[in-house]
Amino acid sequence: MKISSNFDSGNINVIDASNPANIRLSINKDNNSDFYQWFHFRLTGAKGQLCALNIENAEGAAYPGGWEDYQACASYDHETWFRVSTVYKDGTLTIQHVPETDSVYYAYFAPYSYDRHQELVSTAATHPRVKLDVIGETCDGRDLDLLTIGEERDEKKKIWIFARQHPGESMAEWMVEGILNRLLDDDDALSRELLNQCVFYVMPNANPDGSIRGHLRTNAKGQNLNRDWADPDPDVSPEVFHLRNKMDEKGLDFSLDCHGDEALPYNFIACFEGVPNLNQYNLDTAYMFGRELERVNPDFQNEKGYTKSAPGTANLGMSTNHIADRYDAVAMTLEMPFKDTVDSPNQETGWSPERSIKLGHSSLDALYAVLERL
Numbered sequence: 134m135k136i137s138s139n140f141d142s143g144n145i146n147v148i149d150a151s152n153p154a155n156i157r158l159s160i161n162k163d164n165n166s167d168f169y170q171w172f173h174f175r176l177t178g179a180k181g182q183l184c185a186l187n188i189e190n191a192e193g194a195a196y197p198g199g200w201e202d203y204q205a206c207a208s209y210d211h212e213t214w215f216r217v218s219t220v221y222k223d224g225t226l227t228i229q230h231v232p233e234t235d236s237v238y239y240a241y242f243a244p245y246s247y248d249r250h251q252e253l254v255s256t257a258a259t260h261p262r263v264k265l266d267v268i269g270e271t272c273d274g275r276d277l278d279l280l281t282i283g284e285e286r287d288e289k290k291k292i293w294i295f296a297r298q299h300p301g302e303s304m305a306e307w308m309v310e311g312i313l314n315r316l317l318d319d320d321d322a323l324s325r326e327l328l329n330q331c332v333f334y335v336m337p338n339a340n341p342d343g344s345i346r347g348h349l350r351t352n353a354k355g356q357n358l359n360r361d362w363a364d365p366d367p368d369v370s371p372e373v374f375h376l377r378n379k380m381d382e383k384g385l386d387f388s389l390d391c392h393g394d395e396a397l398p399y400n401f402i403a404c405f406e407g408v409p410n411l412n413q414y415n416l417d418t419a420y421m422f423g424r425e426l427e428r429v430n431p432d433f434q435n436e437k438g439y440t441k442s443a444p445g446t447a448n449l450g451m452s453t454n455h456i457a458d459r460y461d462a463v464a465m466t467l468e469m470p471f472k473d474t475v476d477s478p479n480q481e482t483g484w485s486p487e488r489s490i491k492l493g494h495s496s497l498d499a500l501y502a503v504l505e506r507l
């Protein structure tokens with residue numbers, strides 16, 4: 134029996150794996166940071182044995198509330214993911230499972246691999262409406278890929294969609310995959326009309342280093358990118374530095390920043406209530422987007438979410454606040470659960486790649502409904 138994590142987005146530390154009934158593990162911190170919660174590892178040679186995989190440092194994770202009512206994700210082929218029995222007790226997260234084969238993966242959420250990212254971007258680039266630009270390099274020297282979809286003309290609305298500032302929130306890139314697939318479907322009349330009126334700038338992975346390193350929340354240098362928007366330093370947060378410069382160059386009318394929330398079992402959006410000089414019309418447009426998304430996709434709701442910032446107290450280091458303020462635009466952070474949705478659960482899969490993809494499809498319906506207000 135062996136446990137390994139030396140692969141794309143792998144993260145686990147093995148304390149003792151000699152006894153299947155008490156496999157002792159811990160999650161490594163993000164490099165140069167105290168954040169940790171993402172895990173992803175492979176167990177081999179345990180076919181047919183009852184295994185108890187104990188993550189002993191679960192209590193000190195970034196969001197221990199994320200472990201309550203959480204079921205871990207597992208896969209035999211690294212493609213189809215399902216949930217397995219998981220208990221959080223006395224600060225330890227225990228996954229109990231009898232593997233059906235000699236190779237099984239466990240992860241905090243279904244990973245979105247770097248290979249799949251490259252395939253997504255390259256396949257999109259074969260479409261005649263798509264232009265691919267590498268707008269900069271990460272600290273580890275990886276490409277920051279930006280897709281431009283639709284002909285760029287001044288009078289068109291500029292729509293920005295990006296994901297994985299927080300790399301462990303892999304559901305965010307699954308959602309962007311859904312958005313791209315629908316946008317590039319020439320048989321989809323709504324997508325064709327959106328592309329007549331808008332140009333889309335899409336960055337499916339804003340933090341490839343953190344994703345590959347198996348981080349929860351930071352880039353290679355330990356920066357939480359979604360706190361660095363006010364004054365991004367090109368040496369430590371090149372991802373934000375280059376993305377924001379590109380937004381300055383191209384303009385921005387609407388921005389959707391895709392995330393996952395560890396604790397809350399809901400899909401919801403967070404907006405920009407606390408920015409200085411709040412534009413109420415833009416805020417109403419963001420709320421309208423939320424209502425439309427709920428109408429077309431019952432996995433989404435508007436009742437539960439984060440507490441809204443009081444007037445003037447917004448953190449302008451966060452992308453949505455910064456963007457709404459900087460471009461006087463409609464901006465939102467869309468959060469998906471690691472767990473499941475309380476109102477529309479699926480016990481076998483929990484929240485999943487497939488459901489994230491479909492939420493991506495639906496988000497274009499909601500965008501279309503608010504387009505004339507942008």
Ligand SMILES: [Zn+2]
Nearest residue numbers: 299302392393
């Ligand atoms: Zn996030």
